[in-house]
Amino acid sequence: MALGKQHMKSFPHKFKISTSSTAKMKYLKSKTGLTPNILSRYAIALAMADESGLGNASVSDLDGQEFNAPTLFGEHMDIYEALLRQFTHQYNLEWEPVRHIASLIEVGLHKMGHVRSLKDVALLITRA
Known part of the structure; x- marks a missing residue:
């Protein structure tokens, strides 16, 4: 079975987030001590666990913090890529990994809006 065109495109090496997300991460880091890459991994997992997909989510800009893929995803970069490819396929989205x-x-x-401590982050996995 041949892979579709979207599956042939490579995974980017650099990712940027919005200025809004950058500000939220700075706040969450001050409350939890977790670095933006770790907070991003939690955020991605929470969003992917939501059955509504991206819904009407749109990012107003990509002018916030920039991550290189190994920093953002760590040693599990291939797993994140596979999850994103599956997510893209499941919700019939064009392959735009950065966006x-x-x-x-x-x-x-947004789902982490109530987080005020490291304990609150730990409780996220019990609610999923």
């Missing part, structure tokens, strides 16, 4: 990751982070950070 999709930024949107997933934005959605996930």
Whole structure:
């Protein structure tokens, strides 16, 4: 079975998030001590766990913090790529990994709006 065109495109090496997400991460880091890449991983997981996909989520800009892929995803970069490819396929989206990751982070950070401590972050996984 041949892979569709979207599956042939490579995974980017650089990702940017919105200025809004960057500000939220700075706040969350001050409350939890977690770095933006770790907060991003939580946000992505929370957003992907939501059955509504990206819904009407849109990122107003990509002028915020920039991450290189190994920093953002760590040693599990291949797993994140596979999850994003599956997510893209499941919701019939064009392959735009930079925009999709930024949107997933934005959605996930919104779901983390109540977080005020590291304990609150730990409780996120019990609610999923």
